[in-house]
Amino acid sequence: MSGDQAMRDLAAGMPVPEFETTAFTTPSVPLGEARVAIVTSAALHRPSDDPFTATDTSFRTLAAGDRDLMLGHWSPNFDRAGLAIDLNVAYPIDRLQELADEGVVGEVAPRHFSFAGNQPDTVAEIRLDSGPACAAELVADGVDVVLLTPV
């Protein structure tokens, strides 16, 4: 069995956090005027940042111009070479800038955010602590739309 199929089968049998309702925010501006940010769970970070620990529930801030980023994720269970070839395969910051240059989106947010996907099963910290803290940073930056990219 392939590694990807094994992981998908494993995930299919795991409990997930339950949300009784789905929050739904209709964009307040057209996409062509929207400020867009990326939030990734690839645990990307700058070499000067504190590295992610194995059970890290916090996030790192990435400036829109950062490209020299390390892959800090602790899981051995996904392809890591793709990111070494091209950051955009998990963190499409250059593609987003191109869409902004073309006017498809309004503009690229000044800051983007990175979590580690290897979270405790309850994801309580992300729901109650670091997630809302990240949301506050995004709101403070005037972000309208967030693209979430896993690994």
Added chain:
Amino acid sequence: MSTLAHVLEAAGLSTVVLASMRDVVERMHPPRALYCEFPLGRPLGKPADPDFQRDVLMHALALLEAEAPVIADYPEVIVAEEVPMACPVPALLDGDLPPCVEEAQGLRAAYDRALARRGVTSVGRVIDADGVPAALEVLHRWGRGSAWTEDPLPGKNTIAVCLDIRTYYEEAALELVDGPPPGGRQVETWFYEETEGGRTLMAARGALRDQEAPFPFWFYMAPGHR
């Protein structure tokens, strides 16, 4: 990611998730998700393919038009290739050094070129490139029966050391292959199945299991399906 989507959306932001596991995203029902059946680790599908990545983004952003929660499927599936990547490994001299140590030293020039070209490396979690041969030497001894509790590993954390070693090899390998970028997991397969370093790591992992080391110490030294 779906959890964060719920949290961010509740704070007044509009989100789109690039989902990589359909079963999970269905159960977590985030506001907007584009399911992309791509190799895990490559949510935009194809490295060094801006047109493809752009198309994925356009499909994702189109979901912002939806008036209610939505899960859509990206129309193209990419299956990780199981064919090993064709990458040379250094010739070994059959000298006094363990083969994995000699091999790692032989890959150093390629690793250094990768670092110079990219400007950054993901090696350095607990050991840097200079520390890879010494760490491999300990793993080599573990695989041959040395007690892990009495033969300490530089960097200490087995998971982190193994990620550093694998990343060293993968970054070096990408300097040694021509042609289009290797498919998902091809570089991983090359490391674990074609290199002395990968074989050494797997032998050490088995030895730790047999010595009844704590489960996480050895299990996460390599992908679970191995």
